[in-house]
Amino acid sequence: MTSQPRSLMAQILRWHAIAVLITAIAVAGSVYLFLDTTAARIQHQTLHVHAQALRQALSHDGTGRLRLTQDNTSAAVFAPSAGFSFRILDQRGTVLFQSASKMVLPTADIPLEDEESFFRRQSRRTFYAGTSSPAQVGNERVWIAVLQNLTHPDYILDDLLAQFLLYGMAIVAPLLLLLLAIDVLIIRRAVLPVRRASASLETAEGVPLDLRLHDERLPAEVRPLALAVNALLERLTSSYRMQRDFIADAAHELRTPIAVARLRVEAVDDAALRARLCSDLDALGRIVEQVLELAELETVALDTAASVDLVQIATDGVASIAPLAFRSDKSIALSPGADSVMVAGHAAWIAKALGCLLENAVKHSGTSSRIDVSVGTDGTLAVCDDGPGIREQDHAAIFHRFWKRDRSAGSSGLGLAIVAQVAEAHATQVTLTSHPGHTRFAIAFRLRPVS
Numbered sequence: 001m002t003s004q005p006r007s008l009m010a011q012i013l014r015w016h017a018i019a020v021l022i023t024a025i026a027v028a029g030s031v032y033l034f035l036d037t038t039a040a041r042i043q044h045q046t047l048h049v050h051a052q053a054l055r056q057a058l059s060h061d062g063t064g065r066l067r068l069t070q071d072n073t074s075a076a077v078f079a080p081s082a083g084f085s086f087r088i089l090d091q092r093g094t095v096l097f098q099s100a101s102k103m104v105l106p107t108a109d110i111p112l113e114d115e116e117s118f119f120r121r122q123s124r125r126t127f128y129a130g131t132s133s134p135a136q137v138g139n140e141r142v143w144i145a146v147l148q149n150l151t152h153p154d155y156i157l158d159d160l161l162a163q164f165l166l167y168g169m170a171i172v173a174p175l176l177l178l179l180l181a182i183d184v185l186i187i188r189r190a191v192l193p194v195r196r197a198s199a200s201l202e203t204a205e206g207v208p209l210d211l212r213l214h215d216e217r218l219p220a221e222v223r224p225l226a227l228a229v230n231a232l233l234e235r236l237t238s239s240y241r242m243q244r245d246f247i248a249d250a251a252h253e254l255r256t257p258i259a260v261a262r263l264r265v266e267a268v269d270d271a272a273l274r275a276r277l278c279s280d281l282d283a284l285g286r287i288v289e290q291v292l293e294l295a296e297l298e299t300v301a302l303d304t305a306a307s308v309d310l311v312q313i314a315t316d317g318v319a320s321i322a323p324l325a326f327r328s329d330k331s332i333a334l335s336p337g338a339d340s341v342m343v344a345g346h347a348a349w350i351a352k353a354l355g356c357l358l359e360n361a362v363k364h365s366g367t368s369s370r371i372d373v374s375v376g377t378d379g380t381l382a383v384c385d386d387g388p389g390i391r392e393q394d395h396a397a398i399f400h401r402f403w404k405r406d407r408s409a410g411s412s413g414l415g416l417a418i419v420a421q422v423a424e425a426h427a428t429q430v431t432l433t434s435h436p437g438h439t440r441f442a443i444a445f446r447l448r449p450v451s
Helices: 008-057 157-201 223-265 272-301 310-327 347-364 415-425
Strands: 056-058 064-069 085-091 095-098 116-123 126-137 140-149 307-309 333-337 342-344 372-374 380-385 429-434 439-446
Touching: 008 140, 008 157, 056 116, 056 126, 085 310, 116 415, 140 415, 140 439, 223 272, 272 333, 307 310, 310 333, 310 372, 347 380, 347 415, 347 439, 415 429, 415 439
Parallel strands: 333 372
Antiparallel strands: 056 064, 085 095, 085 140, 116 126, 126 140, 307 342, 372 380, 380 439, 429 439
């Protein structure tokens, strides 16, 4: 089971999304920690200020007894609705003074240390923050404990912190999604040269021999791969040209031995044997000629800008093939759409392509069949027959070199390949429609305006 290829864009987006998520969590945690620390510092300062206010309110009366005088500075501590409560203890932990709002925290839970200390306590479902600050009043040492109810409505720091995080996430989440969307656009733009280079290699009929990847906007990370592909294409091109040249040279060299063999066959006394040998040599010679024609089509750029009269080419082609058609018990007819249809093309090669189509029709259309050659006023040259037809699954294969549906047949399998090459050289293609009783090959050439 083969796995699906992994998308580079998907991988980048996935890892970037993970990195953004980790960063967002880290930033949110850092902000929360900073805000929590800041809130704790403000809370400590508030408790310290209240403790100092209570210290200022402590004094001795005329009898030497310790007293607590309420003033404007410590009003918030004495207010029962402010969420604060206090308790002043002596060295034995005895409560000397306490607020009107009774402190629910047991005295034993209040630390009595030499330095001011801050603490947090929980009593049932209520959380408290407090400070215990030692103070010297005359010769007497006391501890001032101030407690703040964190669930009291007047305490808003926790609410502010929660609201900040809530609204912060509501703002940050869409921004993160927007960032990922922008990442998609950036990555698409970054890989656009790669997609363009890939598209240049996707051709319907294979890779042209001169095709190379030359997009200067390719990313530096991809450029070594492009150079490797170019080197591979160069080797393939060199190998293909060597093979093509070898076939062309071999076919050219076979001309002379075939001509010599034909002369020697003429000296054979047995007429039947001589006829069979001559037929075989003619077929071999035809294959050699077609191989040379294919090599020329692939090597030489045809001049397809000349004015060509399709009606005249069709007339000459029908006249040339008619004797063979009549000997094969077939009828042939020409149906020109006008006296003259001028197209842009190469006359000799159009004539050869028509000859290949006519030979194919004569050989494969069946006994007593009819062959029709038509020239349309739109520049379409078509050859039709009422033979057995061509199977749909063979429509593409018949234009391949040396393809033959019947391997025992005497054809070379190169004729229709030549037709396809001629059509490609004229920037067009061969259109095939076939079913039992009707087969039609058509080539649409570009019309040439009549001067």
